[in-house]
Amino acid sequence: MTNSDKETQKPKKNYLINDDSKNINPEPQTEDPNYKAAGKLKGKTAIITGGDSGIGQAVAIAFAKEGADVAIGYLESEDDATYTKNRIEKIGQKALVFKGDVGQESYAKEVVSKVIEEWGHLDILVNNAGEQHVQEKIGDITAEQLDRTFRTNIFSQFYFVKAAMPHLSEGASIINTTSITAYRGSEHLLDYSATKGAITAFTRSLSQNSEVIDKKIRVNGVAPGPIWTPLIPATFTEEQLKDWGKGGAIERAGQAFELAPTYVYLASTDSSYVSGQVLHVNGGVVING
Template structure:
């Protein structure tokens, strides 16, 4: 695969905007759909951009109706809705801060009111900042990251559980940083470790109900996280240090979520897939 050169760039918001990125992340599915998610209803948290956009479009191609929950990036969300509908699928946009339990309950209620059921929950929304001086990291910053990256996953799962039946799937986003650690992303890495432990624990908790829970731990992927987190000079040629010599694209991660959410992954629960460009980490 040819890697498009990534020029210096940064944004002053988190979450950042996909429509401002150069080059644009590659979300597009590579293969025709075969109905792996036909008649399924999925919620994709953080589905407006990045990996979430790629998941939403891929799930739509495979026959799912897709609800996209996002914080406030309406322009990106509307574009993802358009892309989902281009695949012939129904799409519901749900704006709000999922770090608040009542917003999660409202989001799930909207899906049930619209489609009458829920089969797949993708906990993918998150925020990330560099910890330039951990000793001086503010309580507000820590609380914001915990709310987005940990509480939201737990609250969404709580809200979804009354509606999930045998055969349902939950897939949570973790990170290579949960396994390898990252000196500049201490808080983010800690929250991704939490999502990993949450996935493994909930897999055991829900085993008797026939609900599978797994995780995906991406490596360096070209998403709005990157210009929204790093100084422009660090963004240049992002991902070139990976064994494959390039950053991954969102579509290359979405396929892992499809595998775990579909019946292809029926014998997987409590597991983690690692689309990370060849970095070897503990499973």
């Protein structure tokens, strides 16, 4: 590994549950120090929503290692966004960072427009931004929460695809992050699971759209299982986290960097014969459908 490819110092954080006295370990990991890049995305440009932390950050770093310039979108965390940008540039690739709400169509238009203005082309779109809110009863899901979850998780994907479609290069790749909950459900994440089911249907339907087919664009999804990201300890209680991630054959939660190669595969010509599919990275949970 060259000096330019060494990981920059990542700020230490505490991921809190409910109050400031409860800390969660281990630290979520978004980079595999043993990753072997092969230039699979050399000369490509990518947009990744929710690219500042967790899965999005892991994908951004892997894409950069494979030779892509990467634009990330984020909502709040300036520190995470700055770290991701600096890491991409340390690797030797260009980075753009856009703060805003993916649930607003104007934001999607702004991000795509500025990427095209800066880099001149767009090859990969990763719709990854998401949010979830635990509720024990359906009656506790407010209209505001329902609207917010759908806007962030599925409306945003429509907005970004609409904005990107006129600019996507022939042979481009669209990758949508869905979830294991789309296939097995989640009793405490009713609205979130519903959006993930919608994402799976959107992915399959979009792959068959004539505009997509004419431009030879491949559309696929990734359905993560229990991945240890900052979203998890921020969402669940300490009691709910005791056995979290132990339901699969591998019997542990995954780290975000373990997902990243799946996105590299779907973004590269390695998957030239793959479209309309959802790949399951979930620690050994067998899912039908």
